[in-house]
Amino acid sequence: MSPARIVAHEVLGAVRDDEAYANLLLPNRIERSKLSEADAALATELTYGTLRLSGYYDAVIEIAANRSVAQIDPAVLDILRLGAHQLLATRVPTHAAVHEQVVIAHRVAPQAAGFVNAVLRTLSRTDADEWKTRVAARAKTEDARLAAVHSHPEWIVRALRAALDRDERAGELEALLAADNVSPRVNLAVLPGLGDETPADLGTPNTYSPLGFTAERPIALVGAHEGRVRVQDEGSQLAALALTRAKPVEPGERWLDLCAGPGGKTAILATEALAGDAVLVANELVPARTELVRRAIAGVPLDVPVRTGDGRDLEIAALGSPDGFDRILLDAPCTGLGALRRRPEARWRKQPTDVPALSLLQGELVDAALRALRPGGLLGYVTCSPHTAETHGTIAAARKRWGDRIESVDTRAVIEAVAEHPIDVRGDGSTVQLWPHAHGTDAMFIALLRKTS
């Protein structure tokens, strides 16, 4: 019995039935089952790969089983999906993939073991390219084809297409969808000013972020550098630096991180505030996440009050800034459609109906942030979603409400100045959209706004 496959199957079940997050549950199960390093790697590949590609595997299974997946018991379907992943996307030998999944079927659904054996054998008789062709042939529209072959819900395909079109990147949709299906390398940031190490001293520097790098043993490095080195996407680093480096910092400036949890960007703001003699306050709605913010900045020798509360009900006097803040980061709650490669089950859990409620919340948070800014102050509006309702839509609506009391800052020029190498950013420059397939980052959206009066 393969312990890695059992762990993967259990995690798939918990993701399905208990709304568990694979990236939180899997490490815990790996530890509890005392998996070897090799088995841990296999369990991770099987869990993440199967979750990401389950839409595609379901199409393959429907053809191979000649029945709708809705007619297959969910626990059995997970066994088949795990088998499909091994057969179509890994180097696991065919006999081992089929045999091990049948063993799991005997354990969790003995009545279905023959069915699992038959479906996986059928599946194994056709190669991966031919399966792609067969699945594509079933689709009635281009969006349905892209959704099936690249394993994304169709509404997300449409949203990403619209976002790419808006960013002058029509024609890049397949590349983006494919990038969402690849596990990102663990990316690190070294907090500036806390030690002498540079990214080049510690690993391979990122292309754009002056703080970012990759390394052979990233987690060991994080442990060895006591808070100075963290795991952080390069796009998130750029988003934080866009606000702190948009113009020189005047000593005594007051900064606010409005939606700070879990605190990755707060840590960068804190070190930049320390270097520029600015003051930083952080706010987060969810108490448990407030605690994560406190932990994230524990290694930075700056006193950063962290408030728990709704960012829409700010009392700026109570936050120590009766005249308002000079810079506010609004890293807004969003659908996260820009980080799908990182959260394997997220694409299946999000619903198109989530978008209107989030854009409403984003608009209310933008208004609260603008009210809390002093005239001349800067707002950095950031999402890890490229959905146009959450990006350009939110900004355009704020412009309507605020008229000439706000103006755009040339965000592209700021990002170009921050980036270590030339960066291909499209659009009119007032906003920046990063992309996994083009920049190797999450699809972060960044808009800098100045409050004029």
Ligand SMILES: C[S@@+](CC[C@H](N)C(=O)[O-])C[C@H]1O[C@@H](n2cnc3c(N)ncnc32)[C@H](O)[C@@H]1O
């Ligand atoms: C995208 S995350 C921020 C990520 C963070 N900046 C970082 O880099 O680690 C958005 C955060 O906003 C919080 N949030 C949601 N609604 C909020 C509200 N009304 N006021 C303040 N924070 C809120 C969420 O709990 C979440 O922690």
